Amino acid sequence: MPTAIVTQSSGRIVHVRLVSSDTTDTTVAPEAVALAAESGTGAAETTAVVAAPNPIAPTPKEIFWSAGSFFVLLIVMRYYLFPKLKKGMDARYADIRSDIEGADSVKAAAQTDVAGYEKQLAAVRVEAAGRIDAARQTVDTERNAQLAQVNARIASARADADAQTAAARAAAQGQVAAAVAQVATKAATMASGRTPDASVVQAAVAAAMESAGSR
Amino acid sequence: MEAIARLVSAEMTPAELKNNAAAASAGYAYGLAAIGPGIGIGYLVGKSVEAMARQPEAAGMVRTTMFLGIAFTEALALIGFVVFILLKFA
Amino acid sequence: MIALDFPEINSILVWKDLFPSFNKIALIAVLAAVISITIFLLAVRQDHKEAPKGIRNFAEVIVEFIEDGVVMQTMGKDGLAWTPFLMTMFLFIYLCNVPGIIPFFQMPATARMAVPLFLALMVWVIYNVTGIKHQGLLGYFKSTLFPPGVPKALYILVTPIEFISAIIVRPFSLAVRLFANMMAGHILLVTFALLSEALFQAKDKILIPVGILPFFMLVFLTSFEVLVAFLQAYIFAMLTAVYIGGATHPEH
Numbered sequence: 001m002p003t004a005i006v007t008q009s010s011g012r013i014v015h016v017r018l019v020s021s022d023t024t025d026t027t028v029a030p031e032a033v034a035l036a037a038e039s040g041t042g043a044a045e046t047t048a049v050v051a052a053p054n055p056i057a058p059t060p061k062e063i064f065w066s067a068g069s070f071f072v073l074l075i076v077m078r079y080y081l082f083p084k085l086k087k088g089m090d091a092r093y094a095d096i097r098s099d100i101e102g103a104d105s106v107k108a109a110a111q112t113d114v115a116g117y118e119k120q121l122a123a124v125r126v127e128a129a130g131r132i133d134a135a136r137q138t139v140d141t142e143r144n145a146q147l148a149q150v151n152a153r154i155a156s157a158r159a160d161a162d163a164q165t166a167a168a169r170a171a172a173q174g175q176v177a178a179a180v181a182q183v184a185t186k187a188a189t190m191a192s193g194r195t196p197d198a199s200v201v202q203a204a205v206a207a208a209m210e211s212a213g214s215r
Numbered sequence: 216m217e218a219i220a221r222l223v224s225a226e227m228t229p230a231e232l233k234n235n236a237a238a239a240s241a242g243y244a245y246g247l248a249a250i251g252p253g254i255g256i257g258y259l260v261g262k263s264v265e266a267m268a269r270q271p272e273a274a275g276m277v278r279t280t281m282f283l284g285i286a287f288t289e290a291l292a293l294i295g296f297v298v299f300i301l302l303k304f305a
Numbered sequence: 306m307i308a309l310d311f312p313e314i315n316s317i318l319v320w321k322d323l324f325p326s327f328n329k330i331a332l333i334a335v336l337a338a339v340i341s342i343t344i345f346l347l348a349v350r351q352d353h354k355e356a357p358k359g360i361r362n363f364a365e366v367i368v369e370f371i372e373d374g375v376v377m378q379t380m381g382k383d384g385l386a387w388t389p390f391l392m393t394m395f396l397f398i399y400l401c402n403v404p405g406i407i408p409f410f411q412m413p414a415t416a417r418m419a420v421p422l423f424l425a426l427m428v429w430v431i432y433n434v435t436g437i438k439h440q441g442l443l444g445y446f447k448s449t450l451f452p453p454g455v456p457k458a459l460y461i462l463v464t465p466i467e468f469i470s471a472i473i474v475r476p477f478s479l480a481v482r483l484f485a486n487m488m489a490g491h492i493l494l495v496t497f498a499l500l501s502e503a504l505f506q507a508k509d510k511i512l513i514p515v516g517i518l519p520f521f522m523l524v525f526l527t528s529f530e531v532l533v534a535f536l537q538a539y540i541f542a543m544l545t546a547v548y549i550g551g552a553t554h555p556e557h
Contacts, residue, residue: 055304055314056297056484062419065331066401069338070424074393081345082368082389088353089365095354279378283547286540290478293485300488304314 173209180205241302248295255288309503317495318416318488333414337400341393371395375542380550387549390431394424395542398483402534405491406527413534416487418480425480428545436552448555479544486537490530497523 053059181201188196227235263281267274320329348364351357357365371392376384401420405413414420436445449471450464497519504516 052304052313052315053319054301055318056300056418056488058418058422059319059330060419061326061328062330062334062414062417063423065327066334066414066420067423067427069334070393070397070427073338073341073397074390076342077345077393078389081342081349082392084349085345085364085368088349089368092353092357276378279374279543282536282540283543286482286544287478289486290482293481293489294478296485296489297481300314 177202177205177209180209237302241299244302245295245299248298249292252288252292255291256285259284259288309500311496311499317491320412329410329412330414330417330419333401333404333410333412334397334420336404337397337414340400341396367396368392371542375539375546379543379546380553383553384546384550387546391542391546394545395538398424398541399534399538402487402537403531405487405494405534406530411494413487413491415483415537416491418484421480421483424483424541425476428479428548429476432545432548432552435549439553440555445552449552475548479541483537483541486533490526490533493526494523494530497526 181198184201184205185196185198188201259281263277263284266277270277322328323332344360345364348361351359351361353361368388371388372385375391375395376388380387398415401414403413404410405416433445436449439445440448450467451460452463452467455463501516501519501523504512504519507513507516
């Protein structure tokens with residue numbers, strides 16, 4: 001017959017120990033009874049306390065209830081709720097997919113339209129560019145012709161002016177040479193009393209003018 | 216521990232002695248059981264983070280595998296915890 | 306000083322019967338089933354043609370999470386037939402975990418060995434039956450006990466290990482993982498709640514402000530338990546998928 005030793009603190013059970021009667025320590029039983037008497041509970045009540053259940057042992061009623069509710073949930077889910085939900089989802093996804101495909105075909109049509117338009121645009125652009133090029137070429141040739149004309153006019157005018165300048169310079173040089181020769185002849189006559197040879201004077205004047213011009 | 220047990224054994228019943236030994240070894244059981252899985256989980260998560268940083272596009276797969284690995288490693292520590300409960304309270 | 310007397314362990318784990326043989330754990334399990342069925346019934350009622358919103362959106366998110374996050378990651382396209390089973394399992398475990406942090410329940414049903422043990426044994430039966438169905442009795446045992454690609458001499462070592470791992474350790478660790486995680490979380494919450502209560506009501510007035518520390522820890526642990534509740538349900542469904550996938554397609 002096992003005896004239960006109950007340790008209590010402020011009315012709460014703190015510790016329960018079962019001691020079998022054939023324990024070698026014989027002093028336990030009277031002590032336990034005394035303890036039980038002290039704490040105010042009767043000895044009969046003390047022995048009635050059963051050992052605490054193992055905290056991690058599975059309890060049959062809990063297994064029963066959890067298994068029952070799990071299987072109910074599983075059956076309802078597997079055969080009614082999930083297929084229905086999944087069917088709805090699949091239907092919607094199929095809708096969305098067909099919508100996307102429709103949109104894709106519309107997009108493809110639009111893209112071909114855009115491509116045709118762009119082809120036309122490119123053709124027009126090429127034509128316009130050709131026209132612009134032609135116009136530019138005509139403008140260029142006209143401008144070049146006019147430019148050449150004007151250049152020629154300017155060149156002839158410059159040549160005329162050059163010729164006039166050269167003629168004027170030659171005339172001036174001739175007058176200057178004649179005057180210098182006259183002065184030189186006169187000076188030589190006054191200095192030496194005889195008239196120098198005209199060719200010699202002319203050569204000297206020409207040499208002097210040349211050296212002056214070169215300086 | 217044995218010396219202490221022998222010292223106090225004079226005033227203790229064998230059942231109390233057994234209870235005390237169980238309470239002490241319960242602590243050891245959990246503490247020792249937590250060492251290996253602690254190292255293991257640290258290593259595992261560290262390596263997973265390394266892999267995720269190196270290849271962010273594979274992060275989802277690495278995370279799934281990491282959780283599985285943690286679950287397996289952690290089981291050891293949890294068994295230690297159950298042993299602790301068994302020793303201490305059962 | 307302050308002495309904290311922790312309650313007897315069974316007083317925070319074992320619950321009295323509300324009705325004969327119907328306690329809080331049974332109530333939570335039944336509620337989990339009822340809540341899941343309610344959510345999906347309301348979702349199914351809605352028009353499926355238009356864009357999903359509200360509860361239907363929620364239900365579809367769960368379905369797609371199981372399809373993309375669990376089935377496709379482990380079993381591939383062939384495993385999509387297992388989606389309703391895995392989703393039921395995920396929902397049931399999650400809704401059994403979450404009452405651990407909901408006021409007035411304050412107890413995860415999975416913190417009692419009954420729920421995880423039942424689920425793990427069911428998974429064990431299912432993956433073994435699936436394996437035998439797909440590969441034949443001999444083929445299934447050959448592919449699990451004699452994994453290919455191992456030198457012949459090593460089979461003496463490998464076969465017993467594989468046998469113990471596939472037949473004994475898998476369901477055991479599956480059950481213990483869920484159970485111990487939830488029970489550890491529950492005991493931690495109880496500990497910190499008791500500690501902060503004891504400090505807030507301490508006779509020594511100087512100890513009262515100290516009570517804020519375990520209280521913050523309690524808040525943090527509560528939010529951590531939200532994560533754990535989800536993660537454990539996810540891992541349980543995931544491992545179930547891995548085991549079933551391994552039984553249908555060997556060396557995968």
